[in-house]
Amino acid sequence: MRDTTSSYTPNDAIETLSGAQLTAWQTDRLRQVADHAYRQVPFYRELWNRTGIEPGLLRSIEDLARFPTISKQDLVQAGSGWTNPDQGPVAFSTRGTSGAPLLVWLSAEEEEAYIQPTMRGFRWAGFRPGMTALLMSPVWHRLAACEAHAIARLGGRCAFFWGSMGTEFTDSFLHTLSSQRPEFITTTAPFLLSLIKGNTAATVQPHKLFKGVRSVVVVGLPLTPRMREFLRDRLGVGDIFERGGTQEGAAIDECQHHTAPHVHEDVCYLEVIDDAGIQVAPGLRGRLIVTKLSTAGSIFVRYDTGDIAAFAPGQCACGCGFRRLKIYGRPESSVLVGDRLITAYDVRMCIEEDPALVGRNVLLIREANARAGVLTVAVEGEAHDPAELQERLRRQLAVAAANIVWLGDLRVNWGFRQVLDAREIPISRN
């Protein structure tokens, strides 16, 4: 598992395991989780009984693929049947972007397990004892709840700004930034973009307030290489790291090589499968399936997140042997154009080839003509070389045609949404 010739210094015992040892460890954990789910959670017992599955079938890690995948809708419908007696006292809501929101429970035992990888990720991102971290709200996400614990255990101080992650709170964020002078920040990429856009005319430019910030760890948007450079340069910070995860238990963090976030293999077992349910090879995209390696909190066994993801092939230069996974988007951040599922990430990659367009917000527009292979994209600001961009989008994304809506001065509240319906953009197309 670990590249023994590298200079990577493991902090946890799990990181010192060989590939075979890690697989054996994870298989054992999966067996415990499946056994617990079968005995304690009626939803799983009934589902697996119906499909002829029982936990004893899980003899190797490959056997997990025999268990059925489950969806958010399944769990919402299951109601109390999905309750785990050890689920814990605190619940967080999913964002409800793909239908009804789901309450996900966290227990002390489970949180303890997740604090360790959070500390690992923060060390990778350059956090050192004595630093001050400006953190996301602890009630925003179960992974955010682990952040302050991780910072305190790493010997740091925690600061929180007033408000939430909406654009209306960027001033509040900047106020805390200027008064606390943190060296380390966790936030969302859409929030940072809003902050940059909202302060271009301000007397105090963001990079002055960010002076002294060594690392910014972002969630909420898959970073393109050029977006990372844009954020780093415009804010004048040391480096930008992508962190990811789901309320359902996936946890990933980037190391300094930025090749793709590493999976924290001690808390979750992740799979990427195709439409036939077969695991795909590294480098190929599929749907992300999450199994949490804990019998505490809400239980997720082969939960289909709907996220579009791919494992990165090969080993990371950092020497850590944990697999690397890039999450490109979700169904709600993608549009079906002809028979191709195009993610907002793919479109941004293409648009950002033009340096003048890097950092602009981009939205995919869901229109009727998408069925005929026409991709419609809204781009913030004034038009720039539109013919060239249309041709590039058409060619690189293999669509029949590309329409671009230049948003000009139109003010859009940039958030996590990356796809809009056509009726939500009330301007004419170019």
Place this chain on the structure above:
Amino acid sequence: MATENAYLFFDVPGGRLAFGDGDLDIWAEHLAWCYHMMGVGDGATVAVQDFGSSPISFLGSSLLMPGLRRGVAERIEGRFICLDASAERVTLTPALLAQLDVDALVIREDVLELLSAELDKKGFTALAQRTMKTIVVFGDEPAPCNPGRFQPSRHFMHVENALLLAPQCVKCDCFHLREGFYQVDGRVIRNLRLAAPAHDLSRGELFSPSHCAAGSGDWCIGWSARGQGV
């Protein structure tokens, strides 16, 4: 009173709260007391629609903050639902309330209208009123009474920069300034447990201790005589 070696800093409107070792548990105990004063019993499921930097949120459980040994959930042996007060999250609340029996929904006054509209839109008003106690959190003074608006079961006074948490008592309907936590001098209320600015009570009627048996050493604030919303 002064916070030594603080390592947790929360910016709040008009100031900052700083906490060191042991501080958070003092306030979690006080917040649990506030819930009891408002009629929220042990074992309750409490959902809080507030920002993460509000003590009503971050004192909710030891899982949310380092250095907090027992948050509200652990003290009342209940459950705590994190509902962030951003507009995006408020729109999700009706669907969440439909999934779970909540004993108390604690919500910031400034998002109450949005939640009411969402509940109406999704036809959940009856459901919400049937299954839970609603507690509306206000700052300096409650909003004027509006019969057309969602009517809460209780109110909760929270002046953020003073860390002033005064629950509306189920016995006397007034807001208790707990003995040992707050000192009243004229109309100035001082926090005795945390370095925080004093709060000058601009309106409302102050009642001296022994006003209410639920907290005989507490000063109380009454709003109803002024025709306010409580």
